Amino acid sequence: MADVRLVEVSKRFGKQEAVKDLSLEVPDGSFVCLLGPSGCGKTTTLRMIAGLEKPDKGEIYIGGRLVNDVPPHERDIAMVFQFYAIYPGMTVFDNLAFPLKQRKWSKGDIVRRVKETAEILQIAHLLDKDAMSLTVGEKQRVALGRAMVRDPKVFLLDEPLTNLDARLRAVMRIELKKLHSRIRTTTIYVTHDQLEAMTLADRIGVMESGVLQQYDTPSNLYHRPSNLFVAGFIGSPTMNLLECRVRKGEKTFLDFNGFTLAADNFNGRLRDAQDGMELVLGVRPSDIRLEPAGGGLLQGRVEVIESLGDKAIIDISIDTTIVRVLNHGKTEINVGQPVALYADSDKFHLFDKRTGRRL
Amino acid sequence: MARVFLNHVTKKYGRQTAVEDLTIEVRDGEFVALFGPPGAGKTSILRMIAGLEDVTSGEIWIGDRVVNNLSPAVRDVAMVFQSFALYPTKTVFENLAFPLKKRKMPANEIEKRVKEIANILNISHLLDKKPGTLSGGERQRVALGRAMVRKPQLFLFDEPLTNLDAKLRLHMRAELKKLQREMGQTAIFSTPDDIEAISMADRIAVLDRGRLVQYDTVENVYERPNSLYVASNIGSPKINTVEGDLLLDGDNRFLDLGFTRIDLSHFGEVLKGFEGRKLVLGVRPHEIVISQRKTSDGSFMGRVEVVEDTGAEAHATVMVDSTYLVVLIPPGMRINMGDEVWLYLDPNRLNIFDKSTGKALI
Numbered sequence: 001m002a003d004v005r006l007v008e009v010s011k012r013f014g015k016q017e018a019v020k021d022l023s024l025e026v027p028d029g030s031f032v033c034l035l036g037p038s039g040c041g042k043t044t045t046l047r048m049i050a051g052l053e054k055p056d057k058g059e060i061y062i063g064g065r066l067v068n069d070v071p072p073h074e075r076d077i078a079m080v081f082q083f084y085a086i087y088p089g090m091t092v093f094d095n096l097a098f099p100l101k102q103r104k105w106s107k108g109d110i111v112r113r114v115k116e117t118a119e120i121l122q123i124a125h126l127l128d129k130d131a132m133s134l135t136v137g138e139k140q141r142v143a144l145g146r147a148m149v150r151d152p153k154v155f156l157l158d159e160p161l162t163n164l165d166a167r168l169r170a171v172m173r174i175e176l177k178k179l180h181s182r183i184r185t186t187t188i189y190v191t192h193d194q195l196e197a198m199t200l201a202d203r204i205g206v207m208e209s210g211v212l213q214q215y216d217t218p219s220n221l222y223h224r225p226s227n228l229f230v231a232g233f234i235g236s237p238t239m240n241l242l243e244c245r246v247r248k249g250e251k252t253f254l255d256f257n258g259f260t261l262a263a264d265n266f267n268g269r270l271r272d273a274q275d276g277m278e279l280v281l282g283v284r285p286s287d288i289r290l291e292p293a294g295g296g297l298l299q300g301r302v303e304v305i306e307s308l309g310d311k312a313i314i315d316i317s318i319d320t321t322i323v324r325v326l327n328h329g330k331t332e333i334n335v336g337q338p339v340a341l342y343a344d345s346d347k348f349h350l351f352d353k354r355t356g357r358r359l
Numbered sequence: 360m361a362r363v364f365l366n367h368v369t370k371k372y373g374r375q376t377a378v379e380d381l382t383i384e385v386r387d388g389e390f391v392a393l394f395g396p397p398g399a400g401k402t403s404i405l406r407m408i409a410g411l412e413d414v415t416s417g418e419i420w421i422g423d424r425v426v427n428n429l430s431p432a433v434r435d436v437a438m439v440f441q442s443f444a445l446y447p448t449k450t451v452f453e454n455l456a457f458p459l460k461k462r463k464m465p466a467n468e469i470e471k472r473v474k475e476i477a478n479i480l481n482i483s484h485l486l487d488k489k490p491g492t493l494s495g496g497e498r499q500r501v502a503l504g505r506a507m508v509r510k511p512q513l514f515l516f517d518e519p520l521t522n523l524d525a526k527l528r529l530h531m532r533a534e535l536k537k538l539q540r541e542m543g544q545t546a547i548f549s550t551p552d553d554i555e556a557i558s559m560a561d562r563i564a565v566l567d568r569g570r571l572v573q574y575d576t577v578e579n580v581y582e583r584p585n586s587l588y589v590a591s592n593i594g595s596p597k598i599n600t601v602e603g604d605l606l607l608d609g610d611n612r613f614l615d616l617g618f619t620r621i622d623l624s625h626f627g628e629v630l631k632g633f634e635g636r637k638l639v640l641g642v643r644p645h646e647i648v649i650s651q652r653k654t655s656d657g658s659f660m661g662r663v664e665v666v667e668d669t670g671a672e673a674h675a676t677v678m679v680d681s682t683y684l685v686v687l688i689p690p691g692m693r694i695n696m697g698d699e700v701w702l703y704l705d706p707n708r709l710n711i712f713d714k715s716t717g718k719a720l721i
Contacts, residue, residue, distance in 0.1 A: 166552070170596060174676055177665045181696060193525070199667035222670030235670050237529060286671045304537045306558035309581045309594045310645040310687075313558070315533055324533075326671060335540070 002063030002076070002153035002186055003028040004049060009058030011044055018044040020210040022058070026203075029184040033197035036207035036233075042190045045207075046156050049188065050079045063153055078147035079156040086131045086143050092118070093127040096145050103150065117149050120183060136168060137175055144179065155187040161196060173199055194234050198222070206230050224349075228356040231282045231349055237313050239282045240323050243353060248275040256281075258319025259298060265345050269359050279359070282349035285313065285326035289342040290333060296340025302333055316341065361422040361435075361512040361545050362387045363408065368417035370403050370569075377403040379569045381417070385547060385562075390539045392556035393549040395566035396592075401549035403569075405515045408547065409438045421513060437506035438515040444502075445490040451477075451501050452486040458509050476504045479541065496527050503535075507542065514539075516548035520555060532558055553593045557581060565589050583710075587717040590641045590710055596674055598641045599684045602714060607634045614638060614711065618680045619659040621706055626721055633713065633720065641710035644674055645687040648703040649694070658703040663696055677702060 004026040011019040019041040026032045034042040047053040049060060051072035060067050067075050086095050096114045105113070118124040121141045126134060131142055147155060160176075161169045177200055180187055191197055197204045198218045206213045206221065206229070214226045225231035231239050244254040244261075252263045252270055261281075263270055273279070293299060300316035300323065314325045316339060323341065333339060350359040363385040370378040378400040385391045393401040406412040408419060410431035418425050426434050445454050455473045464472070477483040480500045490498055499519075506514060519535060520528045536559045539546050550556050556563050557577045564574045565588070573585045584590035590598050603616040611624040612634070621640070623630060650658070661679035666688070673688040677700060686702065688694050711721040 166595070167597065173667065174665050177667070181665075195669055198669050218668065218670065236525075238526065284671065304533045304540075306533055306536065307577050307581075308554060309557055310643060313533070315537070328672075 001028050001184070003061075004154055004186060004188065005059075005061040006045070006049070007059040007061070009045070009048060009055045009060060011041075011048060011053060011055050017210050019048070019055075022210075022212050024205055024212065024215060026186060026188060028186055030202045031180050031187045031189065031200060033189045033191055033201035033204045034207060035191055035194060035197040035204050036213075037192055039209075040207040041210040042192075042205075042207050043158060046079075046158055046188060046190045049154075050077055050156050051075050052079075075154075076152050077154040077156055078150070078152035079158070080143065080147045080160055081158050086139055086146065088130075088132045090131055091127065092123060092129055092131050092134070092142050092145075095131050095142055096127075096149050099146060099150050113149055117145050120148070121145050121179070136164075137171060140172055140175060141179075148183070148185070153186065155185050157187065157189040159191055160189075161191075162193075169196070176200060195236060198234070206233060208233075224358070225282075226358050228280060228282075228351045231351065231358075235284060237285045237324050237326060239284050239349070240288075241351075242281045242283075242321060242323070244279050244281055246270060246273045246275060246277045246279060248273075254279065254281060256318075257321055259321070261297065263345075266348065266350070267346070269350055273359070278353040280351040280353050282351065283323075283343055283347060285324045286328075287343055287347035288323065288325045290314065290316070290325055290327060291340045291342060292333075293338035293340055296342050298341045300339055300341055302335050302337045302339055305333065305335060362420070363513060363545060363547065364418075364420035365404070365408075366418040366420065368404075368407065368419060369415045370400070370407060370412065371415045377569050378407070381569075381571050383564055383571060383574055385545055387545055388543050389545055390536070390559065390561045391547045392560035392563045393547065393566060394551070394553060394556040394563050394592075396551055398568060399566035400569040401551075401566060402517055404566075405438065405517050405547065405549055408513070409436050409515055410434050411438075434513075435511050436513045436515060437509070437511040438517065439502055439506045439519060440517050445498060445505070447490055450487055450489060451482060451493075454490065454501055455486075455504050455508050458505060462509065472508055476508045479507075479538070480504050495523055496531060499523065499527075499531060500534075503538070512544065514544055514546035516546065518549055518551070520550070520552075528555075535559060554595055557593065563593075565592065583719070584641070585719050587639055587641070587712045587719075590712070590719075594643060596644050596685050598643050598710070599647070601640045601642075601682055601684075603638055603640055605630060605633045605636055605638050614640060616640065616682075618682065619657065619704070621657070621704055621709070623706065623711070623721075625706065629720060630711075637714040638720070639712040639714050640704075641712060642684075642704055642708070644685045646705065646708045647684060647686045648705065649675065649677075649686045649688060649692070650701050650703070651692075651694075651698070653701050655703055658701040660699055660701055663694055663698045663700055666694060666696055675700070 006022055006024040009022045034045055036042050048055050062075055093114055096117060097110050100110045118127055123141050161172050203217055204221055205215045208229050214230045221234045242256055244256045247253040247255050254261045254263045298318055300318040303317050304315040306313040311326060311328045314327055316323045316325060365381050365383045368381045393404055395401055407414050419427055421434060452473055456469050459469045477486055482500050485497060520531055562576055563580050565572045567588055573580060573589045580593055601616050603614045606613045606615050612630050614621045614623055661677035663675045664678050665676040667674050675686050675688055675694055677684050677686055712719050
């Protein structure tokens with residue numbers, strides 16, 4: 001077991017800065033996701049931790065030891081690319097034993113270690129089976145087992161679920177989460193899928209253009225995104241982001257494209273905002289309530305209803321602006337109908353449009 | 360505008376039956392999804408309607424005529440394929456104008472029509488650009504525009520959102536739905552994604568290896584699936600399924616799940632004759648009542664194995680005996696991994712299937 005620490009790590013490929021001044025602490029036993037769109041630097045970061053890329057600048061520590069100059073196989077890490085990477089034609093036992101044989105372990109030690117690992121993964125009853133005959137969930141455990149047998153201090157996982165279909169991904173997520181809660185090996189997991197990151201990680205590092213945007217718990221990323229990028233990237237359906245302008249007088253207002261909101265009750269968040277300042281107001285689709293027309297914060301018209309079974313995504317037009325609402329339970333609202341929108345101003349996220357930062 | 364009617368349509372490729380005795384009616388102006396895994400026959404059906412494949416037997420009606428022997432060009436159908444091919448060296452305008460030029464429409468009419476379509480699709484500002492410089496969503500809209508510009512009476516979309524990334528897919532879903540409604544044209548799309556099907560379609564045809572399993576409104580397919588197949592393929596997170604035995608106790612029938620017994624007497628005669636048979640209970644995650652204390656006689660205890668919180672909602676995977684149940688956690692309730700919780704199944708909100716046939720009994 002070990003913690004992982006990156007101190008001001010940078011990496012460029014030619015002219016392109018893949019990772020810029022990245023500092024990150026991954027506590028011992030935790031599950032951390034690096035999340036971002038393709039090209040954000042998350043895989044490069046993982047590869048630097050694994051020792052497959054060398055940082056241009058900065059320090060990488062694993063278990064307190066500076067590993068910048070330590071070759072990959074001596075870093076005591078296991079990198080898992082995809083859960084299908086198991087050897088066909090070999091039994092589960094042979095699959096698990098393979099990394100130990102390569103390291104020339106004694107037979108007795110191998111048997112003991114493989115059995116121990118199989119117990120943890122609950123695949124002890126499968127050891128004699130051909131690995132290819134297993135279910136996908138079992139195969140995944142075998143692949144993980146092969147990474148686990150040599151008892152690495154850190155697991156590095158690069159988009160392991162990407163090639164699976166949606167249903168299987170949901171099953172595998174739960175498997176992985178259960179497994180980690182049992183073995184508690186420090187895990188760093190790279191993904192572009194915010195749902196995977198939100199449901200698996202203790203903490204998530206959101207990256208964009210090589211820069212760490214926010215490193216926080218899933219709950220904080222969701223409820224207190226520190227900038228516009230994080231606000232737009234985390235959460236599905238995405239947060240409504242509405243441009244507006246501060247109007248200060250006796251009272252404070254926000255002028256949007258086609259409508260205005262009174263903003264006196266924003267808990268002082270606009271105290272320092274200048275008259276005329278351009279803002280972006282963010283509100284999550286699940287934080288808006290709809291009622292039949294009359295009253296409410298704003299009036300709109302239903303444009304589209306997308307049923308998801310137990311809930312629905314409803315697009316509401318307010319003048320020329322579209323606001324998305326996530327409505328739980330049965331939707332007694334029809335397309336074309338006028339509706340009133342309600343939202344608690346505590347649930348509004350305010351960002352400076354110019355810098356993107358949260359107010 | 361047109362009604363589409365497939366009358367006992369079968370399609371065989373050699374000895375393999377791709378579509379078997381399919382009868383389905385799509386009403387004028389309706390938006391219908393063909394849903395099923397790969398190999399379900401979705402694409403074959405679309406291709407037969409478009410005229411790209413012959414039927415082995417049966418009739419295809421578009422509007423008030425049988426089109427079996429009509430070539431694709433005269434069927435007045437536009438098909439948009441999964442990998443939409445735009446001409447890379449032509450501008451967006453030229454891409455949109457192409458189908459009209461082929462039909463020798465006068466230049467001023469072409470211009471008028473292209474501008475009208477571009478306006479509907481919100482791509483007017485892109486008309487002078489080349490496809491290579493557009494985003495995925497913009498390219499998708501141009502491809503749609505090219506299908507729309509000659510105002511066909513029927514649209515066919517083959518997995519229209521499959522090649523887009525997750526964010527864009529979500530965006531295009533709403534856009535496509537809105538577009539279909541505004542245009543008012545009959546449209547049929549295929550998809551392997553259940554959420555795409557239920558979020559966009561008016562009605563869904565659920566297919567399994569070439570056979571139609573259920574053809575119904577979104578609400579009915581979700582809430583009253585006619586089979587275990589439909590129940591377990593529609594809805595995310597997936598419906599929970601638990602096997603049990605139907606027991607007769609006096610005049611009352613119970614479903615014995617091992618960890619709990621559910622009184623099904625109120626269903627009366629429906630279950631008569633199924634005593635002693637294996638049944639399968641289906642219950643959706645949001646229909647299971649979860650609480651931290653025992654709330655009613657019928658509730659049973661389980662242990663929370665995993666909590667998945669996406670921010671907008673959280674689900675618990677609860678182990679009861681050796682059965683896993685996924686349960687929606689109501690907003691505000693704090694539940695952690697390892698907690699012991701009580702679950703309750705409302706007998707009025709259950710789906711029950713015969714295990715041997717997979718058919719819905721309730």
